[in-house]
Amino acid sequence: MAWKTLDDMELAGKRVLTRVDINVPMENGRVTDATRITRIVPTITDILAKGGTPILLAHFGRPKGNPNPEMSLSLIQPALEAALGRDVVFFERPSRADIDALPADTVVLVENTRFSAMEEANDPKMAEFLASLGDVFCNDAFSAAHRAHASTTGVAQLLPSCAGRLMEAELRALEKALGAPERPVVAVVGGAKVSTKLDLLSNLVEKVDILIIGGGMANTFLAAQGIDVGKSLCEHELADTARAIAEKAATTGCAILLPRDVVVARAFKEGAASEVVAAENCPADAMILDAGPDSVAHICQAFGQAKTLIWNGPLGAFEIPPFDAATNAAAAYAAGLSRAGKLVSVAGGGDTVAALNKADAAESFTYISTAGGAFLEWMEGKTLPGVAALG
Numbered sequence: 378m379a380w381k382t383l384d385d386m387e388l389a390g391k392r393v394l395t396r397v398d399i400n401v402p403m404e405n406g407r408v409t410d411a412t413r414i415t416r417i418v419p420t421i422t423d424i425l426a427k428g429g430t431p432i433l434l435a436h437f438g439r440p441k442g443n444p445n446p447e448m449s450l451s452l453i454q455p456a457l458e459a460a461l462g463r464d465v466v467f468f469e470r471p472s473r474a475d476i477d478a479l480p481a482d483t484v485v486l487v488e489n490t491r492f493s494a495m496e497e498a499n500d501p502k503m504a505e506f507l508a509s510l511g512d513v514f515c516n517d518a519f520s521a522a523h524r525a526h527a528s529t530t531g532v533a534q535l536l537p538s539c540a541g542r543l544m545e546a547e548l549r550a551l552e553k554a555l556g557a558p559e560r561p562v563v564a565v566v567g568g569a570k571v572s573t574k575l576d577l578l579s580n581l582v583e584k585v586d587i588l589i590i591g592g593g594m595a596n597t598f599l600a601a602q603g604i605d606v607g608k609s610l611c612e613h614e615l616a617d618t619a620r621a622i623a624e625k626a627a628t629t630g631c632a633i634l635l636p637r638d639v640v641v642a643r644a645f646k647e648g649a650a651s652e653v654v655a656a657e658n659c660p661a662d663a664m665i666l667d668a669g670p671d672s673v674a675h676i677c678q679a680f681g682q683a684k685t686l687i688w689n690g691p692l693g694a695f696e697i698p699p700f701d702a703a704t705n706a707a708a709a710y711a712a713g714l715s716r717a718g719k720l721v722s723v724a725g726g727g728d729t730v731a732a733l734n735k736a737d738a739a740e741s742f743t744y745i746s747t748a749g750g751a752f753l754e755w756m757e758g759k760t761l762p763g764v765a766a767l768g
């Protein structure tokens with residue numbers, strides 16, 4: 378790996394600009410999922426233990442270059458203090474003199490970097506200002522590493538830089554899953570639309586042994602084979618693309634698994650009457666909302682043969698029971714294999730982690746990424762600018 382870690386850095390007496398991602402969901406002023414906050418604690422603790430002063434830089438929401446009190450990081454400060462078990466000093470816009478006046482073992486939080494339009498424009502003036510506040514740059518925001526912003530890439534060019542503990546863990550886990558995995562590797566790619574995951578599918582068919590396609594995306598692949606999917610969510614205009622992906626898979630030796638049986642219903646609402654039919658027998662007035670039990674058995678069999686599993690996207694309309702059944706059953710099976718040490722399982726992406734949590738499976742997975750977009754871009758084989766800047 379081309380990047381340095383905190384172990385390689387001399388931090389005693391240094392001000393350590395630390396880019397974190399604490400872009401967490403909030404409802405009525407409360408953080409509803411603090412995962413991203415708890416996952417940066419080791420980095421902050423290690424910087425303090427090495428005698429450095431962590432100065433946290435982060436974005437929150439998409440304020441589009443304008444200050445917005447609803448997206449102030451001061452709202453996150455209490456949850457951050459709770460996770461760290463210590464006070465945090467908040468600044469809207471500190472000067473170097475403000476920072477130097479603080480005791481060395483202070484944790485500093487600087488206001489939302491996106492309150493200035495210079496952040497997303499990666500304006501050198503903003504990078505220079507940020508760099509003036511610190512002596513060293515530590516990037517711990519893997520989940521924002523797909524953005525080339527002043528606080529992710531600009532500042533990395535101006536200061537000695539390293540990866541934080543979470544960044545390290547994310548990159549090592551992804552490398553283990555797709556870079557140099559133990560084979561066979563099976564990937565689950567689900568979710569509503571093929572159009573949002575074209576690059577992902579196309580990269581994975583080159584790298585994995587078995588690709589399981591689920592969710593609405595599977596309907597597009599079924600329809601491309603000439604199967605009538607009734608009123609199901611389906612991108613009919615992508616039939617050629619789906620066929621091209623299947624052809625590529627045939628040449629690379631990647632087996633694509635599509636649902637054999639499906640759960641269909643006439644309405645998409647909780648507890649709607651549903652039935653299981655063969656994938657080619659979806660009634661004209663019904664929609665496919667989940668994979669059926671035979672498909673799940675097939676998927677579990679693939680997991681059983683695999684050494685490595687990459688999971689992105691649910692297998693059905695998991696938000697509404699009973700259409701979460703396939704996702705829950707397959708996730709529980711993968712969780713069991715992971716607990717038994719038989720499978721390295723890595724999952725990421727917004728909906729995915731929600732689905733695995735709902736299935737009570739996330740805790741048993743080998744690694745759960747904190748990233749949404751950055752996880753996808755990494756899995757697509759793209760270079761993440763925030764990571765590249767550390768090299």
Ligand code: 3PG
Pocket residue numbers: 398400438439520521524748749750751
């Ligand atoms: C995320 O929530 O995926 C990251 O914090 C990046 O946020 P963004 O999509 O607004 O850049």
Ligand code: MG
Pocket residue numbers: 749750
């Ligand atoms: Mg995002």
